[in-house]
Amino acid sequence: MKPRQIKPDIYSVGAIDWDRRLFDELIPLPDGTSYNSYLIKCEKTALIDTIDPTMTHVLIKNLNKLGVDGIDYIIANHAEQDHSGSLQSILKLYPESRIVTNPKCRDLLMDLFLIPEDRFVIVNDRDTLSLDDKTLEFIYAPWIHWPETMLTYLKEDKILFPCDFLGSHLATSDLFVTDEARVYEAAKRYYAEIMMPFRTIIKKNLEKIKDLEIEIIAPSHGPAYAEPEFILSAYRDWVSDEVKNEVVIPYISMHGSTKEMIDYFVNALIEKGITVKQFNLTKTDIGKLAMALVDAATIVIGSPTVLVGPHPNVIYATYLANVLKPKLKFASLIGSYGWGGRMVEQITGMMSNLKVELLEPVVIKGFPKEKDFKALDRLVDEILKKHEEHNILNKEVRGLK
Numbered sequence: 001m002k003p004r005q006i007k008p009d010i011y012s013v014g015a016i017d018w019d020r021r022l023f024d025e026l027i028p029l030p031d032g033t034s035y036n037s038y039l040i041k042c043e044k045t046a047l048i049d050t051i052d053p054t055m056t057h058v059l060i061k062n063l064n065k066l067g068v069d070g071i072d073y074i075i076a077n078h079a080e081q082d083h084s085g086s087l088q089s090i091l092k093l094y095p096e097s098r099i100v101t102n103p104k105c106r107d108l109l110m111d112l113f114l115i116p117e118d119r120f121v122i123v124n125d126r127d128t129l130s131l132d133d134k135t136l137e138f139i140y141a142p143w144i145h146w147p148e149t150m151l152t153y154l155k156e157d158k159i160l161f162p163c164d165f166l167g168s169h170l171a172t173s174d175l176f177v178t179d180e181a182r183v184y185e186a187a188k189r190y191y192a193e194i195m196m197p198f199r200t201i202i203k204k205n206l207e208k209i210k211d212l213e214i215e216i217i218a219p220s221h222g223p224a225y226a227e228p229e230f231i232l233s234a235y236r237d238w239v240s241d242e243v244k245n246e247v248v249i250p251y252i253s254m255h256g257s258t259k260e261m262i263d264y265f266v267n268a269l270i271e272k273g274i275t276v277k278q279f280n281l282t283k284t285d286i287g288k289l290a291m292a293l294v295d296a297a298t299i300v301i302g303s304p305t306v307l308v309g310p311h312p313n314v315i316y317a318t319y320l321a322n323v324l325k326p327k328l329k330f331a332s333l334i335g336s337y338g339w340g341g342r343m344v345e346q347i348t349g350m351m352s353n354l355k356v357e358l359l360e361p362v363v364i365k366g367f368p369k370e371k372d373f374k375a376l377d378r379l380v381d382e383i384l385k386k387h388e389e390h391n392i393l394n395k396e397v398r399g400l401k
């Protein structure tokens, strides 16, 4: 991809990675991603973040195409490899350049990339840096999603460069958002997988930038936002304490007993006007499961018994749900066993991060019978009651009772 101008003297010079399908060897990337880097070319030249080391050649080619023969400052908003992995190459190519960052990020960059200390210029929260005709302001925003993260604001052009924050894993030829529905989905997935564990801190960081006049948000993944309110209001919704009238059901069934229970349970929830998001863990994209957890009020995990415990895939999904710290309010468990097991203790023991009230699980012997379906009805009624008590239901749903 060639360099593209986002405003006079400001260029997007990063790379689109159409083919990448996994991040951190964990996170699915169904739509690829991009590693955005931005060049501000005025009296002094500044490069905002670098890119993933696998695509350093694209960044260098773009700088050459723009005739960049010197870089004064490389702004490092975040030390993670997909934004700092090209630093060593750029420092070598432009030996006069200095890295501008905060002390925590400097320490990480020195550790991760063995960059010598004398290549750094340290800035504090709200410090500014003059490029002569433009001014950069640095805003500390720790824990989105590493401890050293900061944002860079270009005052004269009212552009916020937030690195990971507000971004999306989306490979697209669009420099700016054109298809809002597509970007909303990708940005929500990104929030769910990467930012959700830091929800309360992100809320504070959103507060910190609320008085900035922002005309463009140019993140380091996905397209830029010419209408910043689109992504800011989405984030305000995701980080809010509000939950939706939704039940997320990750499950596995080996011989059909658990599946029979899940099918019955799901239909009963739907009949009561509750939205259900069901995930068969043998086939699920874990990103979709993470997205469903952003808004839901309740999780109900379904599992057969394997060697006295839950199915290992259920353990994996429960572990993920626990570390992602969604704002769930209620949890329960549905499952079946042949001759015994400790599934309930094991699953609930893995939910220490979740601030949920546990609703009485329905774990049965063998294939479900009449009394077991009654127990599932009882759980559905309990969920409905809890959602109602917490004002999670809308008026129309209340009318269905």
Ligand code: FEO
Pocket (backbone or CB within 6 Å): 078, 080, 081, 082, 083, 145, 164, 220, 221
């Ligand atoms: Fe896009 Fe935290 O790296």
